[in-house]
Amino acid sequence: MPFRNLFDFRLPTCLVHGPGSIKRLGEFLPAGQKSLIVTDPGPRSAGVVDKAIAALDASGIPHACFDEVLGNPSASCVQAAHRRYTREKCGSILGLGGGSPMDVAKMVAVLASHGGRVEDYLGAGKVVNDLPPLVCIPTTYGTGSEVTPFAVLNNPKTKNKDPIISWKIVPRAGILDPELCVALPASVGGPTGMDALTHALESYINLMATPITEGLALQAIGLVGRNLRLACANDHELEATGQMLLASAMAGMAFSQTRLGNVHAMSHAAGGHFEIHHGLCNAILLPYVLEFNLSARPEKFAAIAGGLGVNTAGLSARQAAEAAVGAVRQLNCDLGIPVKLGEAGVKASAIASMAKVAMTSGNIAVNPRRTTLKDMERLFAAAV
Ligand SMILES: [Fe+2]
Structure with a gap:
């Protein structure tokens, strides 16, 4: 297989691992810019959003929260989160939860730096601009979205889940704190x-x-x-x-x-x-x-x-x-x-x-x- 001898390997994310590591969140987001927390109702009710807010407050980072992500997120969910980002005049994004909130956070970052509709960026090579600072904190142990160049969108037209693929959408940091998901059902x-x-x-x-x-x-x-x-x-x-x-x-x-x-x-x-x-x-x-x-x-x-x-x-x-x-x-x-x-x-x-x-x-x-x-x-x- 000749192509196996010719490959590149990329890993742009800084990973932080360990109990209590969410307290280091402020190290990876710019001070003085409001951060939009993109999450779903699960982390909110489990108290995980409160922990993220405490970490942001401790670093003097203002914040707003969009907690309406559903499983298998659609374009309308991404647009709603982006509207919140714009209305709140945010400058950075925190994806907090399972794969769906992290993927929506990535797609909001794409819209914030490119405009248009999220469907315009499906496929590879469509994301060309640098994104606003993006950090992801997984609260499940499945998707790996905190390190991947993928964000998956549910597309009713194709009856498929279509990805945005770009190294530009990889989060700058991923925080792996087991205290956030030790009680996962x-x-x-x-x-x-x-x-x-x-x-x-x-x-x-x-x-x-x-x-x-x-x-x-x-x-x-x-x-x-x-x-x-x-x-x-x-x-x-x-x-x-x-x-x-x-x-x-x-x-x-x-x-x-x-x-x-x-x-x-x-x-x-x-x-x-x-x-x-x-x-x-x-x-x-x-x-x-x-x-x-x-x-x-x-x-x-x-x-x-x-x-x-x-x-x-x-x-x-x-x-x-x-x-x-x-x-x-x-x-x-x-x-x-x-x-x-x-x-x-x-x-x-x-x-x-x-x-x-x-x-x-x-x-x-x-x-x-x-x-x-x-x-x-x-x-x-x-x-x-
Ligand atoms: Fe998967």
Whole structure:
């Protein structure tokens, strides 16, 4: 694969990690400029917004708050947040929450520096200006949006989730404070943690993987294997929660360089057709897509099995690879994640449409096994 010998690696975000690290927020935002906190009702009710406000107040940074982001955010949500940014005369942005608020924060920053409509910037290379200072603080351990050059928008016209792709939208800092998400309900932590695992797995096996991304992705797989169950078990596992935040960020660093694979092509299409949580959709799809990809990367699947805690001694590469898929299924089962998309509201009647939309994804071309429309229909049929 000649292109593997020619690659670049970028990581513009300054990461701060550890309990209480939200107190350092003021180091990364300009004093004297009002900052818009972009969040959703979850962090507000969990007291996380109050912690961010206390950190901003301690640094003398004025602030306003937009807390109306919903899951799978649409253009109207981004426009509403941007109107608040303009009305409040803000000069910097803080994305606080899961992937949706962080992605909306990125898109508000794009509109603040470019004008127009958010749809104008979908795809790669459309963001040309520097953005206002942008910091992200994840309160789930899944998307890695604090380090990635992606922001995903739900697009009702294409029935897809379409990305803005630009290194210009990468936050200047990401604060990984496990105290903010140690009490995350298992119903949120499980699916978001599985999103991080999906990022790591899809990056690790895909055609664009490099030695740097493989190292990050494999380490992230091991961190998820050792910590996700524990982080979801109760509200006190600060160490495991901190490790999951690292896993999420490291998987984000890896897939920022490589993109993803069939799971994300499919979940973005499914999310464009139905209201389904992104991480939950990925978690359900993951074993089906891994089975499909197994024959293209058996030796890497064996390494995945090791990362997920399987004792592969005495197993052939094929046996270890199959054990990796089994370990992912067991992890889903332990986290209470359904086996079929139908249990999460996806209808079989949409398979043909979802498959067609999925095939338009840029993630198909980097998936390790060539995928046709027929393959895609079969994958959906198995998973629904
Ligand atoms: Fe994802």
